[in-house]
Amino acid sequence: MKFFLKTNYRKQENEPIIFRQLRKSDLPALEWDGEYTHFRRLFEASHHSATQGRSILWVVEKPKVGIIGQLFVQLHSSRPELADGISRAYIYGFRIQSAYRGQGIGTRLMKTAEDDLWKRGFTQVTLNVGRDNFLALQLYERLGYKIVAPEPGIWSYKDHEGNTHQVNEPSWRMEKELVRIDTF
Secondary structure: OEEEEEOOHHHOOOOEEEEEEOOHHHHHHHHOOOOOHHHHHHHHHHHHHHHOOOEEEEEEEEOOOEEEEEEEEEOEOOOOOOOEOOOEEEEEEEEEOHHHOOOOHHHHHHHHHHHHHHHOOOOEEEEEEEOOOHHHHHHHHHOOOEEEEEEOOEEEEEOOOOOEEEEEOOEEEEEEEOOOOOOO
């Protein structure tokens, strides 16, 4: 599934921005020239989950540039308040490269994922946002998400070298009800 958005931001060429699901060959591009290499195993695990139908991985691609954004959707979770595989899904791993922020690309990516979830029969979306990530919090609130609970934000991962890292990111859990609005 591909979605196209014509842009004319920052006097760039008027070429399409492509919103599509991630392919395995895209995995190295998610590392953004080494900035996120430490998440290589997480990216691989997320891709494996997608091949099992447990998640959906979206990317934003700019021709001649490459992957400039990503958004992952978990459909099933051991925590049903986040994702239950039936009506509730969980968004994570959402990021847009800094040079492309503030241009509406992130908003369009969120709406693309939400529209896709609605078509799949999901009616609730959940995400967590760092309590100190004020710009993201503003974006989510503007998109209709509401804070519903604090989250401790304690998790761990193995980096590309196999070292385990503990992360402590106090967060807010936010939710949104997906509602179809037909326009005529």
